[in-house]
Amino acid sequence: MENQSLEQFVSFPDGVRVILDKVNKSGPLGTSAVVGLFVDCLLALTEDSSAQSSRELFCEVVDLMDYFDSTRGRYSVAVENSFRSLRARLNDFNQSREVQVLQELLSGWVNVVQKDRQRRLSMLNSKGARHLxxxxxxxxxxxxxxxxxxxxxxxxxxxxxxxxxxxxxxxxxxxxxxxxxxxxxxxxxxxxxxxxxxxxxxxxxxxxxxxxxxxxxxxxxxxxxxxxxxxxxxxxxxxxxxxxxxxxxxxxxxxxxxxxxxxxxxxxxxxxxxxxxxxxxxxxxxxxxxxxxxxxxxxxxxxxxxxxxxxxxxxxxxx
Known part of the structure; x- marks a missing residue:
């Protein structure tokens, strides 16, 4: 996979750019790993972004999703499927609200996604082991x-x-x-x-x-x-x-x-x-x-x- 330019993320927090650099330089990655790396990026962005307004942070989050979707999500639908609920929440969000409100929304989404993934994998492991x-x-x-x-x-x-x-x-x-x-x-x-x-x-x-x-x-x-x-x-x-x-x-x-x-x-x-x-x-x-x-x-x-x-x-x- 050809490396993609990361110039658009130059203003992002160091923690985000370190993860993106890893993603960019890696060969094909498992879908589960890609989704996990996105969640790590989003969490780092939510906690450390220098954005002064909800609109600014909103645009950063959309840019991050679009990057993962256009690169790692090109051949793996699970990437975009993972983003669907976040995109829906962002579409309903009033960008004129305080940046802290958007940060809380993003942190809440990360917590829900992580718990849901743990639940799914626990069910899968149990049923898979029973079958085998x-x-x-x-x-x-x-x-x-x-x-x-x-x-x-x-x-x-x-x-x-x-x-x-x-x-x-x-x-x-x-x-x-x-x-x-x-x-x-x-x-x-x-x-x-x-x-x-x-x-x-x-x-x-x-x-x-x-x-x-x-x-x-x-x-x-x-x-x-x-x-x-x-x-x-x-x-x-x-x-x-x-x-x-x-x-x-x-x-x-x-x-x-x-x-x-x-x-x-x-x-x-x-x-x-x-x-x-x-x-x-x-x-x-x-x-x-x-x-x-x-x-x-x-x-x-x-x-x-x-x-x-x-x-x-x-x-x-x-x-």
Missing amino acids: LGSEKVFLYDYSSTVMGVVYELMKHTSTLEVIVSESRTADGGKPIVEEAIKIGCDVSYIPDAAISQVMKGCNVVLVGVETVFPSGAFTNTVGTLGVAICAQYFGVPFVPVTETLKASNDMDENLDYGSVQKDLVDLLNNNWEFNKERVVTCYPAIELIPGALVTSYITEHGNINPDEFCDMAQLNEG
Whole structure:
């Protein structure tokens, strides 16, 4: 992902600019991480902004939302979904009121969002663990904090659990899974991506994270997820994405040009290999679309949901 100019935020508090700089320089980030970083930014802005009027602070908040939405929210509907209630509150706010009133509104929104997210994740972890009880060997591809929350909860109810962790090399997403799985007491097998087909048959289930779910039941995630899904189907292993229903989209086009979000293989090389860059293409898409036909079901805070029912169920529960 290309870095975006942060010049418009030069007058923002240092705490906000530090977070934005981290976001700007990072490669693809999980949606949950992005939403969390926005909340951190908004809290820092609310507490430390030099704005002298509600109108000034109001504009800063809108600029912050628009930045996250146009960059990190471009391929993840959960970002804009997370902003919806805040935008509604701002639309109803009288900008002629004292700045302290707006600060209280923003602080209140942050508190509500944080509590609601904790509630959602607690429900998801509980229902996910209940669904997975009896599983002895779970395959994980690419790090997802949502997936690891379910694994952590599952470990409270089982004496042994082996997780098979693919290196997820394109995002280096396997290492953080291994580190976290060891801490919570899992037995761990760490394998190269090329060996996925060799271990899949012995697994009870495949768990992966999610960026966005579409009405067809398809979803987007880190490149490589489609290959894992195809392999799971071939060996008859349930392929179960884990996600909050916040990631449902009823209006985003699933046929976007995902190739515009690029990573470079050169960044993964640990040597001084020299080659003609004009003749060797090393870039590849960072995210991809996985058809709903490959999904067994989605684990959510509302229980397991069939792929083609996900968006309708999400809309019903949000309504």
